[in-house]
Amino acid sequence: MTGNAILQLALYFVSLLALAWPLGTYMAHIYAGKVPxxxxxxxxxxxxxxxxxxxxxxxxxxxxxxxxxxLVFNLLGTLAVFTLQRLQDILPVNPEGLGAPAADxxxxxxxxxxxxxxxxxxxxxxxxxxxxxxxxxxxxxxxxAATGMAVLVALARSFVNREATAIGNFWVDLLRSVLYIxxxxxxxLALALVSQGVVQTFDGRRTVxxxxxxxxxxxxxxxxxxxxxxxLFDRLGVDAQASELQAGGNxxxxxxxxxxxxxxxxxxxxxxASNGSVNAxxxxxxxxxxxxxxxxxxxxxxxxxxxxxxLYGMIVFALVAVFVAGLMIGRTPEYLGKxxxxxxxxxxxxxxxxxxxxxxxxxxxxxxxxxxxSGIANPGAHGFSEVLYAFSxxxxxxxxxxxxxxxxxxxxNILLGVAMLFARYWLIVPVLAxxxxxxxxxxxxxxxxxxxxxxxxxxxLLIGTVIVVGALTxxxxxxxGPVVEHLxxxxxx
Amino acid sequence: xxxxxVVLIAGFFALTSRLVALFEKLRGPR
Numbered sequence: 001m002t003g004n005a006i007l008q009l010a011l012y013f014v015s016l017l018a019l020a021w022p023l024g025t026y027m028a029h030i031y032a033g034k035v036p037x038x039x040x041x042x043x044x045x046x047x048x049x050x051x052x053x054x055x056x057x058x059x060x061x062x063x064x065x066x067x068x069x070x071l072v073f074n075l076l077g078t079l080a081v082f083t084l085q086r087l088q089d090i091l092p093v094n095p096e097g098l099g100a101p102a103a104d105x106x107x108x109x110x111x112x113x114x115x116x117x118x119x120x121x122x123x124x125x126x127x128x129x130x131x132x133x134x135x136x137x138x139x140x141x142x143x144x145a146a147t148g149m150a151v152l153v154a155l156a157r158s159f160v161n162r163e164a165t166a167i168g169n170f171w172v173d174l175l176r177s178v179l180y181i182x183x184x185x186x187x188x189l190a191l192a193l194v195s196q197g198v199v200q201t202f203d204g205r206r207t208v209x210x211x212x213x214x215x216x217x218x219x220x221x222x223x224x225x226x227x228x229x230x231x232l233f234d235r236l237g238v239d240a241q242a243s244e245l246q247a248g249g250n251x252x253x254x255x256x257x258x259x260x261x262x263x264x265x266x267x268x269x270x271x272x273a274s275n276g277s278v279n280a281x282x283x284x285x286x287x288x289x290x291x292x293x294x295x296x297x298x299x300x301x302x303x304x305x306x307x308x309x310x311l312y313g314m315i316v317f318a319l320v321a322v323f324v325a326g327l328m329i330g331r332t333p334e335y336l337g338k339x340x341x342x343x344x345x346x347x348x349x350x351x352x353x354x355x356x357x358x359x360x361x362x363x364x365x366x367x368x369x370x371x372x373x374s375g376i377a378n379p380g381a382h383g384f385s386e387v388l389y390a391f392s393x394x395x396x397x398x399x400x401x402x403x404x405x406x407x408x409x410x411x412x413n414i415l416l417g418v419a420m421l422f423a424r425y426w427l428i429v430p431v432l433a434x435x436x437x438x439x440x441x442x443x444x445x446x447x448x449x450x451x452x453x454x455x456x457x458x459x460x461l462l463i464g465t466v467i468v469v470g471a472l473t474x475x476x477x478x479x480x481g482p483v484v485e486h487l488x489x490x491x492x493x
Numbered sequence: 494x495x496x497x498x499v500v501l502i503a504g505f506f507a508l509t510s511r512l513v514a515l516f517e518k519l520r521g522p523r
Contacts, residue, residue, distance in 0.1 A: 067513045075506040079499065086495060103494040107502070343520050414498075418505070425509045433516040 005223075005261045012265065030180045031153045031173065033057075039180055046179055053171065060166035063436025066154060067429055069170040070147060074114055074425070077143060081136040082110035085128070094129035095204045101127055108413035113137050115424035116144035116306055118276040118399035119416065121408040130202060142186075146177035148308030151428050151435075153177075155312050158439035159336040167435045222264040225289035226250050232492060253284025253403070264289065267400075271296040274306035276399025283377075283386065283404035287489060290385060291482035293400065297392040299470040300355060306397055312431050314462075318453070319348045319434070321465040325451045325458075334450055337443040344437055347430035354426045356473040358395035358419045363388050363477065371411035377404040381488065385481035394419040 029036055035043055050057060061069065084091070085106040089099045101109065105122055112119040113136065122128070128137065150173035157168050227249035229240040242248030247259030254263045263280035270277055271293035282290050296303060302313040319335055323345050326333030333340040366372030366387045376383035382404075389402035394416040401407070407416065444450075452458060 064513050064517050068510060071506050071510055071513075075503065078502050082499065082502070103498055107498040111502070346519070347516065414501075418501075421502075421505050425506075426512065429509060429512050429516065433513075433520065436517075437520055 008261060008265065012269070027149075027181060030176050031157075035180065039184065042179055046175060049175060049179075050172070055169065055171040055175075057169060057172045059169055060164075061169055062165055063154070063167050063432045063439075066167055066170045066436075067432045070150065070428065070432075071425065073143075073170075073174070074147060077140060078110045078114040081113055081132075081140060082106050084132050084136040085109060088129045088132045091129070091131050093131035093134070093202065095202065096126075096129070098127065098129050102410075104410040104413040105408060108417040109137075111417040111420050112399065113140035114144055115397050115420045116140075116148055116274075116309070117394065117397040117420045117424070119394055119401065119420065120399075121413055121416070125205065142178050142182050143174065145182060145307035146174045147428075148306055148312075149177040149181070150174050150308070151431055152308035152312045155315060155431055155435045155438075158435040158437075159338055161439040162443050163441070164439045167432070167439050222268050222285075222289050222292040223261055225286045225292075226260045226264050228286070230286060231490065250284070250286050250289070253281030255280065267293045268296060269304075270400050271398060273304035274301045274310060274396070274398050276393075278400050278403075281403045282389065282400065283402045287382075287385075287482040287485035290389070290402070291478060291486075294385070294389050294392050294402075294482070295470070295474070295478065297396045297398045297400075298356070298359065298474045299466055300352065301396045301398060302466060309397065309427070313351070313427070314466075316348045316351045316431065316434070317466050317469075318462055319344055320352065320469075321458070321462045322451060322453065323348075324465065325461060329449075329451065331449040331451070334444055334446075335453060337446070338438045338441050339444055344434050347434045347437075350430040351427045352469060355395045355423050358423055359388070359391045360473070360477060362391035362395060362415060362419050365415065366391070366412075369411070371409065372415075375406040375409055375412055377406065381481055381485040385485065388477055388481050390416060391419060395423050397423050 026036065049055075086100050086103065088094060088101075089097075100106070101122060105127075108119070108121050109128075111117075118141070125133075150168075150170055153173050154167040154170075158164075161167070227242070229249045230252075233240055239246075240248055240250070247254075247256070247261075249260045251260070254260065258266070258279055266277075266279040267282055267285070267289075269275065282293055285293075300313055300317070302310055302317060304310050305313050319333075319340050322333040322335045322340055326340070363384075366375075367384060372387065373383075376386055378386065386402050386405040390405050390407055390412065392398070393400055393402075397420060405412070407413070446452075
């Protein structure tokens with residue numbers, strides 16, 4: 001790896017670690033109602049919105065009411081985005097006169113943005129009008145992320161509350177997430193992008209000259225696999241060596257500006273963090289290079305994960321880890337001072353099993369039906385990977401696409417849309433049920449039989465749990481896709 | 494088609510609200 005590559009990766013990890021503590025502390029203050037001075041001017045706005053909506057902040061809800069409020073809000077959001085798309089041809093702010101997307105695509109997109117998946121089965125800005133993007137997709141980018149954050153804060157509160165019947169007020173958590181966290185962050189980041197020339201106007205499309213290609217070089221298995229390139233090309237005499245003139249390795253489907261390292265870094269970050277955007281065609285990665293982003297999603301989106309959902313997903317795995325450890329040492333499992341009993345473990349099992357079921361059953365249905373197979377661009381193992389990737393993305397609310405699969409068909413739009421709905425809400429409901437159950441419990445002081453959960457040993461146990469569950473569930477499917485493809489590739493050397 | 498998809502969305506959320514009631518019942522009396 002070159003100095004440039006090491007610098008890129010180091011900058012990424014240092015920024016991530018440096019931001020975690022101050023941002024986490026800021027968020028904890030916001031949810032506790034202690035608004036820091038520099039955003040105190042937003043307090044009257046919060047009060048005015050609450051008064052207007054008839055929300056009383058002190059009205060803390062039991063988990064069932066919290067869940068129903070969340071579901072009603074998300075139902076209305078989904079229906080609003082669906083309607084907005086279907087009527088976009090007669091609504092204003094549509095300078096290109098774009099027609100309404102088909103009903104199945106509008107369903108898929110509405111569900112995708114309401115569930116914070118952001119999977120797009122259509123091509124970018126040539127399908128949705130400015131109004132649909134701003135009022136529909138843009139708004140959902142805030143409120144769906146805030147929904148995930150609200151669930152996380154309700155779960156966090158349940159560890160702090162003792163013998164409480166309520167877990168917080170959904171509307172207040174939602175509003176605070178948007179007003180104090182997401183809006184200020186987006187404003188600052190949008191200004192940074194504008195300063196770099198990224199603008200959004202009300203004009204139609206404009207054709208611009210591409211930037212001059214910039215040379216980058218070579219992360220993890222993904223970087224290694226991509227940099228190693230495709231041996232079949234070597235046989236044809238294609239020069240894939242890194243040099244002053246080119247990044248080298250497998251450059252199919254990648255921008256020369258980004259090269260292998262920035263493409264692999266983005267592919268791993270976007271699937272570990274549930275970002276959903278791509279800067280290279282994952283379909284064109286080498287089999288092992290493409291398997292890494294797929295595997296990161298299949299682990300349940302817990303490495304960084306989605307907004308809010310990444311951490312509540314990881315806490316669910318932590319409950320399973322303390323349960324397993326409790327079984328091994330013969331003690332009642334405890335986590336952060338709360339006893340973990342049968343109900344919590346059952347709910348954790350539901351939350352962990354729903355995504356793999358959606359991914360595996362969805363993939364199986366797609367590869368045995370004509371409608372599913374007709375969307376596959378490449379036959380054989382690679383085609384299977386295309387379908388498996390699409391369901392891994394939808395079934396874990398990631399949103400990134402492998403490309404290659406023609407997913408804008410009624411079959412895929414509806415099946416992937418349904419997978420996104422279950423993946424989102426059939427995880428949120430058991431997580432809120434765990435919050436409700438934990439909040440009602442007493443806090444148990446740590447004793448000699450308590451397994452410490454802040455030690456490297458527990459971290460290893462937690463990582464082991466995530467990997468073992470992920471591996472046991474997905475290795476057979478991965479063996480049929482990227483693993484076979486890799487063996488075929490090296491076998492034909 | 495539009496009506497069918499709206500019913501699908503509404504039906505899913507109605508089903509999920511039943512899941513809330515089911516889990517609360519499973520949690521049992523406190």
